[in-house]
Amino acid sequence: MRQIEWSMWANEQALTSALLTFIGGVMGITQVFKNWGFGLYGIIISILVGLFEYPRGKRMKGTTNERMYQRFITVALSKLGFFSQNYFIRFILYILIGVPCCFQLPIVLGGICFFCTSIIYFVAAMKGESWKPAGLEKPDRQGSQVVAGVVSNPPPVPPPRLPEDVAQSVLQRQMSGRRI
Incomplete structure (x- = not known):
């Protein structure tokens, strides 16, 4: 049986969390909710998380399907070094991001999803996984x-x-x- 790569699942979960938080943030600042600042927080943080999680990491075995235009962001994230490669950092980061999302109703679902993302990243970190940039290898002249x-x-x-x-x-x- 093949080993599960938890980081791939966590990456997709983080992007879904960012999308839900963005939609809830738009609803939070346009509807009649008090504390519209939390809705603005949801919009800003979801854009930042989307940029941070957009590039897929390199798989341990097999090939990695890159997302369109991920190379530009991959280069920037690989410059961050330890902070972008360590999944314990992402575990703590998504817990901290999820806490303010629980203070306004439209972005609560995004906050709960960020908590789930942090748990998945914690499991990935415990399994010894780390983010490695994918797509930075250059193909040679013959297409290999x-x-x-x-x-x-x-x-x-x-x-x-x-x-x-x-x-x-x-x-x-x-x-x-x-x-x-």
Whole structure:
């Protein structure tokens, strides 16, 4: 059975929390709620969390599907070093972000989702995961991707492919002039 990568789930949860907080913040400043400052807080913090969580981290195994235009933000986040890579920091950050969201009704759901996000990041930190920038590897000239020192080229023939030994014997027959 494969190991769950908790950080991927936490990343999606944080973006969902930011979206819910943004919608609640807009409702909080346009409706007849008192304390409209919390609604403004919800809008500002949701934009910042959205920018912070938009780039996906590199997966431990397999390939990472990058989001559109994530490279620009990935470069900025990789400059933050320890603060962007450590999930214990994100755990504490999302608890602190979620507390003010509980003081106005429209953004309470976003605050609860931020608490859930912090719990998922805590589990990810306990499992030893950390954020690594994805998409900063440069492909070489032939289209192969260099990942962790291993060069992977695309397959030379489209599917269905023959087994390697059969393909070699077919190639030798073709070179010798015989028909298959």
